[in-house]
Amino acid sequence: ETGVTQTPRHLVMGMTNKKSLKCEQHLGHNAMYWYKQSAKKPLELMFVYNFKEQTENNSVPSRFSPECPNSSHLFLHLHTLQPEDSALYLCASSPPGASGSGGYTFGSGTRLTVV
Amino acid sequence: GESVGLHLPTLSVQEGDNSIINCAYSNSASDYFIWYKQESGKGPQFIIDIRSNMDKRQGQRVTVLLNKTVKHLSLQIAATQPGDSAVYFCAEGFGNEKLTFGTGTRLTIIP
Numbered sequence: 001e002t003g004v005t006q007t008p009r010h011l012v013m014g015m016t017n018k019k020s021l022k023c024e025q026h027l028g029h030n031a032m033y034w035y036k037q038s039a040k041k042p043l044e045l046m047f048v049y050n051f052k053e054q055t056e057n058n059s060v061p062s063r064f065s066p067e068c069p070n071s072s073h074l075f076l077h078l079h080t081l082q083p084e085d086s087a088l089y090l091c092a093s094s095p096p097g098a099s100g101s102g103g104y105t106f107g108s109g110t111r112l113t114v115v
Numbered sequence: 116g117e118s119v120g121l122h123l124p125t126l127s128v129q130e131g132d133n134s135i136i137n138c139a140y141s142n143s144a145s146d147y148f149i150w151y152k153q154e155s156g157k158g159p160q161f162i163i164d165i166r167s168n169m170d171k172r173q174g175q176r177v178t179v180l181l182n183k184t185v186k187h188l189s190l191q192i193a194a195t196q197p198g199d200s201a202v203y204f205c206a207e208g209f210g211n212e213k214l215t216f217g218t219g220t221r222l223t224i225i226p
Contacts, residue, residue: 002158002160004158006158033213040123041218042216042217042218042219043159043204043216045213048213056213090158090159092158096211102149102161102164103147103149103151103161103164103206103208103214104159104206104214105161106151106158106159106160107158108156108157108158109157109158
């Protein structure tokens with residue numbers, strides 16, 4: 001366990017479904033991140049939250065909707081996804097800035113399959 | 116940006132040999148560098164880091180070398196074991212800016 005917990009580990013959803021991914025950390029970190037990892041591609045940053053405020057949206061389609069109710073929890077709400085959205089979705093947390101203190105701590109990810 | 120279907124570099128090493136994984140970083144102002152290991156079905160895990168005021172740092176069986184002149188980072192793994200098989204990512208950071216990740220290298224240990 002890294003200290004960052006993601007649920008569910010696996011998710012299969014239809015294109016008309018609505019689902020949510022959850023991320024939780026109790027490391028005392030104030031920054032949280034969503035990344036998408038597709039086969040044969042580098043990690044793609046999606047969203048960044050600092051102290052519960054969204055500080056970056058990396059041109060992510062609106063069918064992905066993040067929510068950060070507090071510094072320990074991060075959600076990614078999914079609706080009307082496309083098959084190309086199938087990927088491993090990784091959550092990470094860090095102290096502000098992440099320069100030092102070991103960088104980001106990642107969860108194990110949610111393997112999402114859109115059918 | 117990255118192209119679709121980017122081929123992940125691979126490295127195959129005999130068990131017990133040393134491995135060297137290389138990374139070219141992009142920002143000459145970056146002052147913090149990290150190596151991550153990602154095993155199948157898991158998220159990336161921290162291995163070792165180094166600041167720009169150093170050119171070498173050692174951990175348990177791992178050594179990171181930093182060459183700022185050519186913006187090059189390497190990870191050396193001594194006496195590789197089957198459990199070292201994974202994808203290895205480098206990351207660079209500057210000040211309070213977010214980390215930038217490399218594409219990764221898949222390391223396979225041959226028994």
